[in-house]
Amino acid sequence: MTSIIVPSQTKTNNQEPLVSIYWDSQNVPFTEKNAKLLVSFANFQGRLISVKVYYNSKCINMAYAKENLEKFGFVGVDVPCPLKNSADNQLMADYLEDIHGNQPPDVAILVSGDGDFKKLVLNQKKLGKKAIVVARRGNVKLVLKSVADKFYFLDELPNLVSVKPLSKEDRVLPYINYDDAVDCLIEAIKTALSKGKRTTYSIIASLMSHSQRFPDYKGGSTICKPDGTKFTRFKKFVAAVEKEGKIKLQNEEMLLV
Structure with a gap:
């Protein structure tokens, strides 16, 4: 299998902004169409270094994500816990660890409409980084939308980017x-x-x-x-x-x- 993720490198002032995607697939379903759309959108923001998709393999409707994440080179984070916010809590923990880590993303794209992620967005902005929220219509909390640097509905992205099949070069991942x-x-x-x-x-x-x-x-x-x-x-x-x-x-x- 191949992937869209490019090798991790130390960023210099002359390089493109580093971009990471944090995807709550229980809030925004993981599909091949959405994957290609979000990758194309992220590549317009800078150099995509990671895509983490959070799901619960115990849920029947998460079966597609479980079987197909690695096909796209995404890091799947399975949180098979019956507690309501278990996957959300794991996303928050990973997000905070990344933005305070050795290679923090300059642009964090949060794929969710869950208002519980408001503090994550505010943390990103306090560090002088950019926070973009992408959500589905009818499934987004106003409090999250209001704090994002940029907000888009998923169905708006096709008008902002040119979605094309992922080329071999786009998907090359360091082995x-x-x-x-x-x-x-x-x-x-x-x-x-x-x-x-x-x-x-x-x-x-x-x-x-x-x-x-x-x-x-x-x-x-x-x-x-x-x-x-x-x-x-x-x-x-x-x-x-x-x-x-x-x-x-x-x-x-x-x-x-």
Whole structure:
């Protein structure tokens, strides 16, 4: 699989603004049409460095997102929790970590109409960064719309950008070799255990995507096997590592050996 995400690099004054997308797919459904539309829109704002899509695999209507996120090179953050705001809380935590991190986005695009994200937008603006909100008509809170630097309804974007099929060049993602990916996995498991966290697929995948030692890891589809092919899903990568005897799975959690 290929992706639209470009390699992470340190930004200089002469480079384009760095852009990240934070997508609440329970509020704005994840579809191929919406994915292409938002990527095209983001590329008009600067250089797109990451797309994180938050979903709950326990919900039937989230099945499409679960199976197709890596196809587009997006980082899927699965929050399979019955609590109402669990996915929203994870989005907020990741958003704040990114904007206060080593490579904060100059432009953060929040794809949601949920008024609970007002504080996120205000935090972004306090740092002198730009916050753009994209939402569906009839599903947006005025309080969120009022604080955004720019606000657009999803159906307005086709008039603002030229949506075209994602070219191979647009979708090229830096790959991470298999051995480095294994080291990244083990590092993530150790980190989770040291913080008293569970080592489920979703938690480990999230920790790996935030690894400073392995910035090229952007999902299972970026792991290059020794034969030159790539994994189609994160779980297949984990299964391969377990088969080698480097980790073991127990009750859907990863353990060191």
